[in-house]
Amino acid sequence: MSNERLRSALLAQGVTVQELADSIEVNPKTVERWITQGKVPYRRHQYATAAKLNVDVTTLWDDSRAVATSADLSKAEIVTIYPHRHMVPNTLWREIYERAASRVDVLVYSGLWLSEDPLFHDLLKRKAEGATQVRILLGDPDCEAVRQRGIDEGHRIMDGKIRNALVNYRPLFTSHPDIGFRLHDGTLYNSLFRSDDEMLVNTHVYGIGAYMAPVLHLRRLPGGGLFDTYANSIEQTWGSARPVSDHDVTGA
CATH class of the missing domain: 3.30.870.10 (Endonuclease Chain A)
Known part of the structure; x- marks a missing residue:
């Protein structure tokens, strides 16, 4: 299942797959899999992506680990x-x-x-x-x-x-x-x-x-x-x- 929220966030910010990949230091094909196959990245990449796109991480992924860690970050x-x-x-x-x-x-x-x-x-x-x-x-x-x-x-x-x-x-x-x-x-x-x-x-x-x-x-x-x-x-x-x-x- 594709991740349309991630695709939409990229479009809204005018950020290309290549630009995101360069920013968070991953292969562009990895980002493509996050979008087209709905693969869930490591948490460090989730937060780096959310920061790059200026959105909350839970806007992009429903991963329960992300929700818990986002709450911890908010407390911090x-x-x-x-x-x-x-x-x-x-x-x-x-x-x-x-x-x-x-x-x-x-x-x-x-x-x-x-x-x-x-x-x-x-x-x-x-x-x-x-x-x-x-x-x-x-x-x-x-x-x-x-x-x-x-x-x-x-x-x-x-x-x-x-x-x-x-x-x-x-x-x-x-x-x-x-x-x-x-x-x-x-x-x-x-x-x-x-x-x-x-x-x-x-x-x-x-x-x-x-x-x-x-x-x-x-x-x-x-x-x-x-x-x-x-x-x-x-x-x-x-x-x-x-x-x-x-x-x-x-x-x-």
């Missing part, structure tokens, strides 16, 4: 877990972003505490002046999801916190226009802070502020899947978000 992506955000070392946020070479992403409702940090502003400037892509996603202060999140946290001022954050960031709008600022209207189940293949995931828990909720420190591993699940959420939210207007900042 967890560097540590903090029971509350306020227990995360103050320096860790900036240290993670300092290591960024290609991307800095922030996906939050307000992230007011981060917008108030002048050292974080300086970091964003340095990254934007280099080759790093910087994207800041805040909640749309006028949307229903923001109103509801404020209620869930026990207050009704989330829109005001977002506008305060926008005021804090406003100098960057003109001084560093390459920094991307957008507003989303989605319901967030986590606040996400990504730096290349490293991420802090601040979970959201009903009835308490995000500073009291757990934080996962993740580091991406090929074939793991956990990191990529959160990373894909950032991409989808960015794609549907809108630019910031003067009204969003002032409320007028």
Whole structure:
């Protein structure tokens, strides 16, 4: 039985059989047998193939060994877990972003505490002046999801916190226009802070502020899947978000 999922993944990524074989150091005829005969490769080749095609290994093969190992890899992506955000070392946020070479992403409702940090502003400037892509996603202060999140946290001022954050960031709008600022209207189940293949995931828990909720420190591993699940959420939210207007900042 042929492996049409592998064939489709190759086509979707524009990768030829020869290119895949060269990348993972196997004979092209071996790759052909994986596709046309449904042969299941060694696990190391499964993960190398999945990494090359930017998909989860279980998308390509149903091998139970792969499923078990993928789960183990996902666990290995967890560097540590903090029971509350306020227990995360103050320096860790900036240290993670300092290591960024290609991307800095922030996906939050307000992230007011981060917008108030002048050292974080300086970091964003340095990254934007280099080759790093910087994207800041805040909640749309006028949307229903923001109103509801404020209620869930026990207050009704989330829109005001977002506008305060926008005021804090406003100098960057003109001084560093390459920094991307957008507003989303989605319901967030986590606040996400990504730096290349490293991420802090601040979970959201009903009835308490995000500073009291757990934080996962993740580091991406090929074939793991956990990191990529959160990373894909950032991409989808960015794609549907809108630019910031003067009204969003002032409320007028």
